Amino acid sequence: MSYRLYVRPLPPFSDLGENPEDRLYNWVLYDAGGDAQAQGSRDLRSTIEQTLSQNGLEGVLLVGLIPGDEAIFCMADIPAKQSRFINQALPYAVEEQIAQDIDSVHLALGPHVQEGFRVAAIDRGRMAQWLELFSHWAHARLDAIYPDAALLPITDGGWSICLDGESAMMASDRGEWLSMQSANLGMFAHTLAVPPSEDVVAEVPVVIYGTEIEFEEQQAVLGELMVPGRLSVRRESLELMPLELLAHAHHHHLCRPINLCQRNFSVTGGKTSPLKPWKPLFAVAAVWFVVQVALDAGMGFYYEKQAEEMRMQAMSAYREAFPNDRRTHAGNVKRVIEGQLRIAGSDGPDIDFVTLMKYTGQQYANVAGAGSVTFNSINYSQSRGELVVDVRAESYDRLSALRNGLSSQGLEAKIGSVVNEPSGARGRLTVSGG
Template sequence: MSYRLYVRPLPLIAESTDDPEARLFNWVLYDAGGDSQAQGSGDLRSTIEQTLSQNGLDDVLLVGLIPGDEALFCVADIPAKQSRFINQALPYAVEEQIAQDIDSVHLALGLHTQEGYRVAAVDRVRMALWLELFSGWQHTRLEAIYPDAALLPTTEGGWSICLDGESAMMGSDRGEWLSMQSANLGMFAHTLAAPPSEDVVAEVPIVVYGTDTEFEAQAALIGELMVPGRLSVRRESLELMPLELLAHAHHHHLCRPINLCQRDFSVKDGKASPLNPWKPLIAVAAVWFAVQVAVEAGMGFYYQQQAEDLRQQAMAVYRESFPNDSRTHAGNVRRVVEGQLRMAGSDGPDVDFVTLMKYTGQQYSNVASSGSVTFNSINYSQSRGELVVDVRAEGYDRLSALRNGLADQGLDAKIGSVVNESSGARGRLTVSGG
């Protein structure tokens, strides 16, 4: 099960860099189902790590929250769509909205809206300190750093306000966030209550979150938010600390914050891959594929050996029956045997003149088509069952081809009295039933 740890440093301690080990944090641990499993207030980092260890948790996703006034909300109107061009144009698009040298500011890109791209700007030195604060925790892996006010639940068409002691966090449906002293809420309310002259006056919904104790202590300030006909204020009581509200909103996607861990401050270090969650499955598939290939190769080798053994057995049987036949091999033994069977089936043990002439004529036609072959005389001995042909060809290879063709048909064919002349080769072909 995947766990996510939300950590927020206490305001007073967050500003101190003298003793990092003495920093105190509010924290809450969420499981994959969105349920809070543990929480703490004002705890040391070692205490939080010990809690994770005692519960056997490892590789917990850590989300760090920094004060909202550490990061400035901007809007960048960039017509480009490719990320390379957007990142190149981003500093120039927000330069006028930032009161310091743009080169000393880290810019994090958010969602694209009708107004443009949402951007978070934070001082580079401060961002490096925050990244160092939330990095290297035992049993965790840093996932993101957000301005805390950016995690408030979105109120459609209006603002969300969370009372947090002497400060207040605020966020609008446009994605902008603010952190200010609670005493200044009245001034903020008057700013919202003053409508533009060209617009029709409409109520702006405002949802105020806080504990019952906060509501009692800040009753006068909340009263200043009540501007009849312009601001519609609704209170939502919190049973626990504001961090749990922020964690709940983020886990259930009730807000759209900008992750500050981008570009030079990315926590992925260029090594993360979208395939990482699938690596175990890929490894199993690779092993299965290798085993399958090995099995297929082994079966192929086995069947090849079996076929070779069968060919050797067939030739052994053929050699027992025809020990003097040196021209037949494993590649043509089937054709030779089929020819012999045809001869035996059509003419029995004796082959007459017509049968011998039939097969001799067929082979003559085959050989004569690719070279000059001539029959000078034909003699047949009925007592010996032999057909003797005086044959002339342009070369001995033609005579040999004629003899081999007859042998492949199951006949006994021999060439004798071969004479090589300047015009070709002449010999005597003797054919019998074998």
């Protein structure tokens, strides 16, 4: 019988490599029938491994869940069908949606939908730390790593929200996910309740998962989600920890998450290869291949020389058109030209509301302190791709710091309608994709 172990580490996450033996986890063990056989909260890795050993389990598939804000959701419109061409075009298709050097980002490809390919992006260094954290467990082998919010059950045409202490996990039927402070759910609901001008007003279904205790503690916040005529909110009570909801949704295919263990971070099953009996035949084929390569070596050198001449011709033509550009070389000229064509043909920013809200929330957390910065209202224009925030601060310097932080992330941020008052300064912050 195949078992699957879902493991979710507890904070802090600032340094994953520091004292890994002391890190605590929530976990649940599922059998092939979809029944939870064991679970635990705030347990050490050694305790979990001991539980597997006591039950005589080997080769258990380990599924690691990381915080949802560690990875971001993107869409890639790639017309190619062959995986080789898709992987080659993937960085160029999403680089404008990511406020980071694309070469330092690990991209995991998800399923293809009508809008394009779903993609998960995470910092390469951070992904390496998560991979190390979930690897080499006794009696278990790593099978997948997912952002935890991506495992929420899908709500058709709307959003799923799971209360998790001071934070909330969120996922939409488009496959996008995010995590935010529970106290900010009211602002998110206000944005959902204001439909784009080009859309017909309709109720957006929202399903909220949480324990009865969390519903009681977050009663004021949940009240802000009740927007008559626009949001249709339904509560689903949980008897245990949110991890069991996520594990249940994944095991029963109620969600469509993207496995981050791809490409350079893929994991192997560790089983004996079924191709082992065919090794003698492979050896004969290898000898034939070497002979064939030797025969074709001359033609290879010839084609390589032709390719070098074509690259020199391409660079010569590029230098004539852009004589002042000294950073472009034969290795990246194609990418530079494609980027210039994209910029020239772009009608506007491609960054959507969720991405703008994520980065604005991050800078708000960096700048705000002791109530020095507050958001009074948030509005989003889909046609202009702009997030407009009515913000108040103890001084204009605080507003300027918030704007500068967003600009440093590659976004375009402007502050207008500034009014200085005895209690501080207030203005209108406009954020777009740049």
